[in-house]
Amino acid sequence: MIFKKALPRRTFLRGVGASLALPLLDAMVPAMTAQAATPAAPVRRLGFVFIPMGCDITRWTPAGTGTLGDLSPILSPLAKVKEHVTVLTNTELQNAYPGTHSSSNAAFLSAARPKHTESSDYYLGTTVDQIAAKQLGRETQLPSLELAMDMLQTAGQCDNGFACVYQNNLSWSSPTTPLPAEAHPRLVFESLFGDGGSKADRAAALRRRGSLLDFVKEDIADLGKTLGPADKAKVSEYLDAVRDVEQRIQRAAKAVADNPLPDLDRPVGVPASYADHARLMFDLQVLAWQGDVTRVITFQLARETSNRVYPETGVSDPHHPLSHHGNDPAKVAKMAKINQFHVSLFAEFVAKLKATKEGAGTLLDQSVVMYGSGMGNPNVHDHTNLPILVAGGSACGLKGGRHIRFEKVAPLANLHLTLLDKVGVRLDKFADSSGHMDGLFSL
Template identity: 30%
Template sequence: MPTPRIDRRTFLRASGVLIGLPFLEAMMPARGAGTNQDPARLVLVGQPLGMYGPNFFPTKPGRDYEPSRYMKLLQAHRDRFTVFSGMSHRYATGHFAEVGIFTGVAPEMIRDKDIKNGISLDQEVASHIGNETRFSSLIIGGGDVAWNRRGVRIPSEQRATRVFRQLFIAGTPDEEARELQRVKDGQSILDDVGDQIKALNRKVGTGDRERLDLFLTAVREAEQSLQQDEHWSKTPKPKVDFQTPTSDFGGPQLVERSRQWYNIVHLALQTDSTRVISLWLGTQERPDIEGVTLGHHDASHHGQDPAKLEQLALIEEEEIKLFAEFLDKMKASKEGSNTLLDRTAVLYTSNLGNSSSHDNNNLPIVLAGGTFKHQGHLAYDPKNNTLLSNLYVRMLQHMNVDAKSFGASNGIISGGLVIEKYMGLEPYK
């Protein structure tokens, strides 16, 4: 007996609950009924304090590079990412360049106290495909990195509870408040849709039941992190001997906060709630990492002090480990014959190269997943940097946007990073 087909837009519904489902084999069209074009997705991950170059960049270019201290943490995905060196937007020294990290406009448009910005990469993509999903894009975590076509900043949602509510809780204000409070009290929103889940499991095959189980586990993990969030909000902050930061990038709970955001990004993509996400991570305070006694900002301004450099390395290693965890989840999530990672271009970067001197050149850049033929380590001139916007053009093409330029680009990235034939499209060269 054939497995009944399930509509791609099926939701689990109850009073105050609306949960989209991950892609299941039972959602694929019947043979001969036409093709269901696989969706392409984009995730931009940024953080404000750079990465220490000698620990981040491999010394040898090409696919057979020897991994650096940080790249060793990503080797499980070696064939699914490219690390870049010698790339930037060529902005002047200073933290203010954060506003241009994903817009890539010309250097003369990004000056301290004189910003004339353009549209950011995520919003350019959202303008082409955003109406195909419940949310055209998600801008989360913090930062000033999302901008519309008029060069107006789009605020980021910094509260994970609000994003979780947008994704999974629907109803009257009272129903939403009740469901969110239940989650915080340790109950699951899945309790309300338990019978629907059981009925769905009876309709699908073994592979889909495994996918559903992974998805529901991810929902529970996200709920648990929100409960942890509630705990930390009621816990007094530790007293430490360093200057109070001027801005809050998530507090000292760097690890759990970042993991929480990555889990929400994963769930949003699994449910096809959106296909475009920008996520800004990081903390300037002392993070919750064993062996770290300095604030992140203090350690990043190391002045080549060996003790500070080792503290910084512990922090940055943890950040890369969290990114690796996220890639693990993306790879484990199947969509048809591919994985979520296969369909998602994930960019990890920072607006700073050397945070100790506020230098915006030679940015740390990893591009993972997507339809690209990955090249290991693509090394460009560390003094005369290749424009990062040239890579953004290639990323637009991954998103099926027939772009020839973006921001201040003066070409399209070369070095073999072409887009392989995929989704019925001819590859870009």
């Protein structure tokens, strides 16, 4: 019998002021003959992507139920990955009423009713991602990662007497502890691969460094001597992805630095294009999961009441006013183009997870990602018939390529409870849940 010491799963390449977690390698599998061909224990990951202000549900909802056939106009960008996607129709957030933008954001992951206050005595509930992070985050560098696209957070009262904290933050580690999200890709990169310190310290350190990989090149060379051909290829592919993200961040920083016009509101390193910024933030999530730096991620793809304009869609109107469309067909059609654009960015993310190999499968197999909004019809600010879909998770038993329409309206908390269960976090109840979603996962 041949014994070989396995490389620990929590292996880092370390250099001066930097560390880099490695993806899952064959060398991390115990190498006794009885186990040599056995994949390492799968890692479960959970992600949430939030879109604001609901959508045009008529252009979102697929025709028919069961097998996901022809995709609706808004969901059409998912065509290449639809076998990994399940669309859920007829869910609600009862605790988000009375309907507001603040409660839409706040209840999305908590399924809780936010306390009506403009002051600092805000109160919500622990969000589903943080419940997962308490268990899944025990073995990772970061218990969870909170991301957003908007660089500035507002203060005071934002929406019908609700404090802005409810719109600013998706994740809450307790009913009184919101977790701010990071939108600056350079600082996200540093939090994943740097050695800590304040955000100001990390930003200053980045300016002094040419590249993270330069500090770990000796470890990379030493590691290469011990790995087989397949593992060498995986490490090379992973490091190429890190290098690509790093270079894109540096190019974005240079573009801003070379601009002769002062732009004090835009932190250095943020791509000027929303789409480029979003893609970079999604790529950082792929790296975070591939390196097992964290297993729980939330991403606010846009903020409630956002007046952002998306020139990529050909629509020149800001998003929020379009959401109050008054059933004007022209305005609804424009809003649907924005909805479709957001889905297209998510589809690219799902495709990258699918293309990233891990063990005998892919990152997408081991990851469950929920996408959607806490609002249904934005014109009336309701929280019923929400646009919700789930991607990935075949290793967790998720059946993709389906459209499930619940006969009776289902609390969104039932989905949260079900997703927690399938990534190994057992709860009897979450918020206003009434049970698990039968049929969503294979048994």
